[in-house]
Amino acid sequence: MKSEIIAVGSEMLTPFRQDTNSLYVTEKLNEIGVAVAFKTIVGDRQKDLVNAIRAALARIDILILMGGLGPTEDDLTREAVAEALSLILRRDAQLVAALHTRAAHWRLPMPSNNLKQADVLHGAAVLPNPNGSAPGQWLDTTFAAHRKLILLLPGPPSECRPLFDAECLPRLRAIVPPRSIAKRTLRAAMIPESQADKLLAPIYTTFSDVETTILAHAGDIQLTLLCSKSSAAAARRRVDELAGRLEEALEDWLYSSEGESLEQIVLYYLGLRQATLAVAESCTGGMIAQRITSVPGSSRSFLGGAVVYSDALKTAFADVPPQLIAQHGAVSAEVAQALATGIRLRTGATLGLGVTGIAGPTGATEEKPVGLVHIALSDATKTESVEKIFRGDRNRVREWTTQQALDLLRRRLR
Amino acid sequence: MKSEIIAVGSEMLTPFRQDTNSLYVTEKLNEIGVAVAFKTIVGDRQKDLVNAIRAALARIDILILMGGLGPTEDDLTREAVAEALSLILRRDAQLVAALHTRAAHWRLPMPSNNLKQADVLHGAAVLPNPNGSAPGQWLDTTFAAHRKLILLLPGPPSECRPLFDAECLPRLRAIVPPRSIAKRTLRAAMIPESQADKLLAPIYTTFSDVETTILAHAGDIQLTLLCSKSSAAAARRRVDELAGRLEEALEDWLYSSEGESLEQIVLYYLGLRQATLAVAESCTGGMIAQRITSVPGSSRSFLGGAVVYSDALKTAFADVPPQLIAQHGAVSAEVAQALATGIRLRTGATLGLGVTGIAGPTGATEEKPVGLVHIALSDATKTESVEKIFRGDRNRVREWTTQQALDLLRRRLR
Numbered sequence: 001m002k003s004e005i006i007a008v009g010s011e012m013l014t015p016f017r018q019d020t021n022s023l024y025v026t027e028k029l030n031e032i033g034v035a036v037a038f039k040t041i042v043g044d045r046q047k048d049l050v051n052a053i054r055a056a057l058a059r060i061d062i063l064i065l066m067g068g069l070g071p072t073e074d075d076l077t078r079e080a081v082a083e084a085l086s087l088i089l090r091r092d093a094q095l096v097a098a099l100h101t102r103a104a105h106w107r108l109p110m111p112s113n114n115l116k117q118a119d120v121l122h123g124a125a126v127l128p129n130p131n132g133s134a135p136g137q138w139l140d141t142t143f144a145a146h147r148k149l150i151l152l153l154p155g156p157p158s159e160c161r162p163l164f165d166a167e168c169l170p171r172l173r174a175i176v177p178p179r180s181i182a183k184r185t186l187r188a189a190m191i192p193e194s195q196a197d198k199l200l201a202p203i204y205t206t207f208s209d210v211e212t213t214i215l216a217h218a219g220d221i222q223l224t225l226l227c228s229k230s231s232a233a234a235a236r237r238r239v240d241e242l243a244g245r246l247e248e249a250l251e252d253w254l255y256s257s258e259g260e261s262l263e264q265i266v267l268y269y270l271g272l273r274q275a276t277l278a279v280a281e282s283c284t285g286g287m288i289a290q291r292i293t294s295v296p297g298s299s300r301s302f303l304g305g306a307v308v309y310s311d312a313l314k315t316a317f318a319d320v321p322p323q324l325i326a327q328h329g330a331v332s333a334e335v336a337q338a339l340a341t342g343i344r345l346r347t348g349a350t351l352g353l354g355v356t357g358i359a360g361p362t363g364a365t366e367e368k369p370v371g372l373v374h375i376a377l378s379d380a381t382k383t384e385s386v387e388k389i390f391r392g393d394r395n396r397v398r399e400w401t402t403q404q405a406l407d408l409l410r411r412r413l414r
Numbered sequence: 415m416k417s418e419i420i421a422v423g424s425e426m427l428t429p430f431r432q433d434t435n436s437l438y439v440t441e442k443l444n445e446i447g448v449a450v451a452f453k454t455i456v457g458d459r460q461k462d463l464v465n466a467i468r469a470a471l472a473r474i475d476i477l478i479l480m481g482g483l484g485p486t487e488d489d490l491t492r493e494a495v496a497e498a499l500s501l502i503l504r505r506d507a508q509l510v511a512a513l514h515t516r517a518a519h520w521r522l523p524m525p526s527n528n529l530k531q532a533d534v535l536h537g538a539a540v541l542p543n544p545n546g547s548a549p550g551q552w553l554d555t556t557f558a559a560h561r562k563l564i565l566l567l568p569g570p571p572s573e574c575r576p577l578f579d580a581e582c583l584p585r586l587r588a589i590v591p592p593r594s595i596a597k598r599t600l601r602a603a604m605i606p607e608s609q610a611d612k613l614l615a616p617i618y619t620t621f622s623d624v625e626t627t628i629l630a631h632a633g634d635i636q637l638t639l640l641c642s643k644s645s646a647a648a649a650r651r652r653v654d655e656l657a658g659r660l661e662e663a664l665e666d667w668l669y670s671s672e673g674e675s676l677e678q679i680v681l682y683y684l685g686l687r688q689a690t691l692a693v694a695e696s697c698t699g700g701m702i703a704q705r706i707t708s709v710p711g712s713s714r715s716f717l718g719g720a721v722v723y724s725d726a727l728k729t730a731f732a733d734v735p736p737q738l739i740a741q742h743g744a745v746s747a748e749v750a751q752a753l754a755t756g757i758r759l760r761t762g763a764t765l766g767l768g769v770t771g772i773a774g775p776t777g778a779t780e781e782k783p784v785g786l787v788h789i790a791l792s793d794a795t796k797t798e799s800v801e802k803i804f805r806g807d808r809n810r811v812r813e814w815t816t817q818q819a820l821d822l823l824r825r826r827l828r
Contacts, residue, residue: 015441285707286700293699
């Protein structure tokens, strides 16, 4: 069965805001075997809404409308569905009472306009919304002699998502032919993009029954494999078969077979080896520490570190000799290695990571371009460093550097 | 004139990827007075594409298609427009030659399929694409007896955006009735959300000719004011008038009248006072340093700091007495103040910022809940701290804490 999502709200037609509910709902729909064929974003104008609803009903089986159920004059989804399908809206006495109770409880005023939230499409079931005042609606109807399901959901994510899960998914499951979905997410770090395509496309394109999505961002690629079959075992088998072939092709670029992030994997290895980590960051300015500490429980393996933006702090916090900086420059393999060793010794960590580079847009010299970074890793037995030149703006250089640093750690700990 | 954007590509109907070109193009369209009335996302199926194109042409004047112009079998935008409008596609000899030249230059193979990129809709102008192989197309035509403009743009952002700016905007400006647009962006920090609405809505709703968009995120609100008039001076006057009233209402929550970020404003004040800053972060784990160092040139005022995740590092890098931690706990006003003072003295900075808290999901005690944070600021004359309890998950607590810390700095420096 094919579906369309219509997100309702003029704010989503500005340059500033995007609908995100549809991503959530799409994931849930795909998991029960319903494809999303169209998404439409439309403003709070009844004429446009009616137009979008009619266009949708002419091309799909399941229509999911999100937004426009509130109490204001701009909330027109109920009215538009009624117009598009020539249905009557009736004011539901029970819902009216519930609105009064709610207003009294929160000591809110109750303007008469609020009561439009109690208007129900003829033939629709009311979907309770414990997180807001406007209930959802479920309409199982016919349009141009075909059966159509029309779902009306509130717009705020905190209302839309729980309501969809609790009220819509079970109803859809009972109607949609049962499909079993298997899913796997593989992740790999620092593989050159051209290489990834050349390696992977010949494999996944031969699995026409597995949908493969590849996302790439700053040295990270994420492959999501999705297979829908009538049997759970068959779906699982195909996904695992493809995953196995892709894992083999990705060699040691692969860091995760079940979707974990690179920082989660690094912390997993640190825990396994009972090792601790400290970092001394210059150009990344705290980004590495921030990514590691985004993982709950990271304090078990991560001691902390220093953001050594000024040369004086490189000496004060990581004991980098001033003459080393004077001789090689702050952005050099020598200083990166001194940072890694220095922070390790100063903190008593098992591993020390040191990063220095030119994030740009200024700071380049004739020999040292914007994007040049040195990343060093030190433990009791050795200190090694890599030199890279990353392209892109300041933020991109910092993101790539952070990813490269975490990958260096992963490869050492494996 | 009303427009619709159709983003073409099956990947944008998955839970993983969203169209972003439309935000860029919407901003540019709004600036010349063209509203976007609908956005449609459709997959790489010709039948669906034709359906979406016909639905769009029946309701708007300007149709902008993005994506589906490449060389693969899935790239069907040209074919779909031809079918929807019953137009012939002709293979352009000049474009064929250019494709061959390009392939030779990059030493790429030239499968015959590639040549479909040279197919031009009858009556369309070819829009050169210096950043890719598929040119755009501009079609000024009629549909159901109305004039329609149809723009075909390549999907990759690095091709779509420059091509739109260079080729489409000038052509649109020549057709669209001239409008002058004035725009201002105000930003405010840490204003309670309920208060913001109560203060601001009664003001901006009386300016029906200025479009006001409010974005809120983790203690930050951004108000964008947009006004379109036939005279530039009139548009500017209305935007400035509304901005003035909103600025007055926002009092000292307002930190920016021209859209600058909070970290930019903090760095601006630091530069003005010739002051330097160092930070000692526990629960934010580098997020404050990372935000400050995201601004180019931040090294002039930001020395760096320490990520003091372990108690030992609080002592090693910021001289927090171990007995102070033992007595009050690591999450306490006393330790936050000691961190701020310690990092200031250790680094020689004018100002020291210290942060400690419980980001969660674990780490709470009976007296200290998840979300409790202490933020302290120290200079040569005084050290003060604030206590806050932020709600939400780990990431949200860290984002709110970072915003609160930067706002504390701003208020001290003002």
